[in-house]
Amino acid sequence: MATSQLNSLIEALRRLPGVGVKSAQRMAFHLLQHDRTGGVALADALAAAMENVRHCERCNTFSDTPLCDVCSDGSRDARQLCVVESPADQAALERSGGYRGYYFVLMGRLSPLDGVSTRELGVQALMARARDGRVQEVILALSFTAEGEVTAHVLQQALGAIRGPDEQPLQVTRLARGVPAGSELEYVDLSTIAHALVDRR
């Protein structure tokens, strides 16, 4: 079956997370046999995204403009800043409909064993963001896993030392424990997330 361009495609598909050699073969054969238009569209979308998608200057999420759509939306509540681990977690919060403030996306969580330190997470950028003079409350919407807990603890310490408007200390809260322990936020059902937002502590 081996031709060089087909093999290159199969090898390249294996760089996607969760894709082994069998899956990569199936994907390549499917596109070649049934959906070349889709294959070309995927090539174009990949090239454009790898070239142009960077991080939002304010919230650190992925964006192909300097400010993302959420940060560009002036109608949100500037007194609240919600810290999440990933764009997927942010999307889950948005879908819950329970939050109208702004976000900061860590793009990970502290994991000393994997070499993810406060520096990799851009905690300095979060500190600067929380010091904009309008933020009064920072909501830590982190996963209730061991690494999420460590991250929350470290951020709570750092953020608690910041003064907000009128020299009041920032209020630092966490999602209520309505979220099942040990779970990844993006897989939690929406009403649970909505309740956890109301009961944040």
Added chain:
Amino acid sequence: MATSQLNSLIEALRRLPGVGVKSAQRMAFHLLQHDRTGGVALADALAAAMENVRHCERCNTFSDTPLCDVCSDGSRDARQLCVVESPADQAALERSGGYRGYYFVLMGRLSPLDGVSTRELGVQALMARARDGRVQEVILALSFTAEGEVTAHVLQQALGAIRGPDEQPLQVTRLARGVPAGSELEYVDLSTIAHALVDRR
């Protein structure tokens, strides 16, 4: 989280078989965060393959040259032609080490309900291939599923009417029933495939 290029990428990834919205998000985030080089390589490999990979003129498998590597190999036994459903099945036979003839790749199997007829499978091209005056035996290495059985039956009828060298009728054989019934050929272990080749009937 929404930016247009990121969303386009997630949508495009969902066209891959077996990839839902969660997997597509994970793939996009992984490439953007950890492997932009891999993302660019995948874009290039996709574009090249969609543009250049066609079907081998002799055996119908995917190839970016008019003749594939196997058909270009003059050292194989031209008296044997093995009919398989897919390039993955062909690869499994090659790995078994039990076969040194040529192949014809159907790129599917007869499935009247899904609109896959003898025409879509290119059975005419197989007939022409089997009439090259050198082929003496056609081995039907098809899956032992209902659709594979129907395909084998139809091909057996058609190929049995062809005369080979010296006006002898073509011998049409099938893999021995060493292959577990109901299974997909590409997932069968190699020694079973090798035995089934020896015991073909």
